[in-house]
Amino acid sequence: MRSASESAELFRHVSVDKSEFYRRVMDVFAAAKRQYRLQLRPDEVLAEARWSGAPPRMEEVSAALTQLTVWGNLESHPDTARVSSLSDFYRARFLYRLSQGGEAVEAALALFVQTLQRRAELQTVALEDIASRLRALNALADQGEADVAKIHETLRDLVRVFEGLAENAQAFMAGVARSIELQQAESGAVANYKRKLIDYLERFIGDLVRRSDTIASHILALDPRIDDLLQQVSAREARDAAPGNEADRAEAQTAYRDAWRERWKGLHGWFFRSGHDLSQAELLRARARSAIPQLLGAIAALNERRSGRSDRSADFRILAGWFVACRSDGEAHRLARAAFALNPARHFALNTDADADLPATTRWADAPPLKIHPRLREYGEAAPRGPMARIRDRAEARAKLARELAEEFQQVEAARKRLATGYPTRLSDLGELDRHAFGLFLGLLGEALTEQTHPDAPVSRQTGDGLLHIDLTPLAAETHAEITTPHGVFSGRDHLITITPTQDMR
Template identity: 65%
Template sequence: MRVDARELFKHVTAEKSELYRKIMDAFAAAKRQFRLHLRPDEVLGEAQWNAAPPRIEDLQGALAQLTEWGNLESQPDTARVASISDFYRARFLYRLSEGGEAVESALAVFSQALRRRAELQSVALEDIAKQLQVLRNLAQESVFDAAKIHETLRDLVRVFESLAENAQAFMVSIGRSIELQHSDTNAIIAYKKRLIDYLDRFIGDLVSRSGGIAQHLVALDPVISPLLQQASQRESRDAAPVQENEQEKPSTQSLDAWTERWKGLRGWFVSAGNDPPQGEVLRSRARSAIPHLLAVIAALNERRSGRSDRSADFRVLAHWFADCASEDEAHRLARAAFALNPARHFLIGAETSDLPATTPWNDAPPVRIHPRLREYGEMAPRGPLPRVQDRQAERERLQAQLTEEDREIQEARARLASGEPTRLSEFGELDRHGFQLFLTLLGETLPAQTHPDEVVERQTGDGLLRVRLEPLDADSTAEIATETGLFTGRDHLLTVTSMEARHE
């Protein structure tokens, strides 16, 4: 019976697709167990039902429908007949049809491809280097060992094809990984950081091993042809007999296939002409993906830190507008969101000066705006740049102020740094600069004091003064009058010595 291929896939999209798929999974499992037939009660007991199993009548109807589509084949079941009534009752054995087996194989490959996670195989690079070294050793033997050569080439090609296929799939998936997913931000950042480390490790392995692999390939170029011939001749022994009208022999086909594989392997690690090797292209694409991933992580960190995201704000605002119960409520939300409120503190001409601040724009008289303001955003036309002003007078005034301040500071330092012990109570009145210098000296000296009665002597941080502070009686008091108030505290004997005067 000829079956339409489109009928075989109907059970995937039919109304009871879940029931049909569970039944077909049960038959696929039975085929893996080398069981030829299944009865309806066996399907009911062995299928993996998500919920309660279906009724036997519904199951038999589904089996009949799958048989009609061509996924299953049925035949009368006469093994359990115990009476004439059982013989005349419709009882069937079911098995996968040829088309059903093909569909199950295709769906298994399809599901496996969807769940597949492509990888950058650093181990494959090591295996390729080892296999090439073994091939070089075999090429140096006086008598070729065809079995070992064929085995080595077969393993080499298998590892290389897996490496190339996974690398291509992985680089395609990198584009999806770079996109911003709307899920847990912390999980996305952690995943992308692991992905960056993964790429960095593979790039390092690729750089360190590509040179050695390329050297092996270049060294094998003079002797690779006889090695490929040995592999093709050994492989062609198992080829089926060809017909007379076939022009190309199996050995020739096998040699061409091996030559093409070797060319692909060589092109991955050794440049041909002006084109870079595919390994170099893979490395450049992997390296270019790292900055993109870092940019995504930075964007996610910015989003997580609470910075403004205009697109996210607009999406939230759109949800708010959708939740409005009426147009009036939506208008109130628009006025609040976009600040469409009266702003009469911006006085524009005499016609708006006497209006209250709560006057709506619709009720106010129109404001005449100059066309230049609307076009260029400014009223006054741009003219020539102003001339450079002479700032000599300001410079001289500023220099005079700096000179006066420096003189006052030097006078305050000369008054305090006399080199003679002076009681704080005898200072009298200090001007602004003198009092500032006095506080600075106390700030550098008192932190070194571990006890209130301890005598402290140390040099200032700039190395210009040496300060000795000796506490007097505990009940003594010193008062220093300043421009900002009265400074009061325990009396001390202060000795400030200029280091410059000592050196002189």
């Protein structure tokens, strides 16, 4: 048995300087094993390897094979098949093949790559296979004389399909958030991927809901008879148990039966609730549903990052051009105040005694001189001696702010009630809208038009906050609509719009 240090030597070739060279050599031996070829010569390795550039010299390949043999990945044997003279006999010629440790390393690396590249799949085909296997198992259980071999075969197929479904579902539930990697994608690819993923999830959710009831009914029909079936299958498997006395055989049969019961319990728990806990199928369905808002959130974050991306040096160059274009010092001063936020900020309260009776909008030039403590210049903070300044009572200001927020909320709610009637309305029939109603209307119209692929295409979507649902249908191209607002007249092509609160649609 290899020690830990000896086993570690088997992985040396993946971390050394010439790791790529060694891996290409080992890939040849892994392919040869899949093709049932036992041994390879150095010239065959040189010819069959996929080199990244020009093929290396035979001496380099021979040196690599020798080193891999030292690490234990390969085994070498003298090659006497091509000996034609005495000098050829004494010349070192070897045949190479994978060692036991080398085979284990190649299998581990292949599994590692396969796991990394595996994409979590929601298998609707597996649901169909599970239902068909359960249907076949019910038919076999209804027969007068049980065909144990067919029952055993059906149960093994059922377990194999179910394990694949459960494994892929677990990978999906654990990694669905990581699979939404859209940070570097183009906007067209993002929209295309969003559409495909949402269709994929909706198709799986519908199939899972439809087939879960069928599978559950088959399981309920099998429950009274499953113990007898599992007992017969366990007895059949126990025939292949290692030789022993009767007690050993009975113990092996019990172990097989317990294993089958555990598998059946897992299948049962996938489609039936256990107490107050949701079944695994319901959890998977909920996780698939939650993947859709996760995707939409990722896309919103991506758009926000793209729209908020800035280049400070470019901003300063543009600002410099604006300063050059100023026609007077007054314009330049106004631009500087706007660009660098040089506005009154008496709320900093650096000198509370002088600022006590000054409003926050007072200009610094019009205010009394501000005394700066030397400690502030030296340490960046000021800790004046004596008692702390009296805390200002801002209860009245907070109450005023609360009243303004409540008033604004009522106005927005009134605007929402006016627009979200649930009935189709022409834009030309909206008439006059106040400031809040027009602001809400513009926001809803903007959300709807972002989904429109063609000026004549109807749009149906839910708002980003999930409170309203919009249906927008363009009318004839020659129609015209005008909406009067406090800011002017909003005009354009007439549409038929239906705004419905989400709770009214349930």
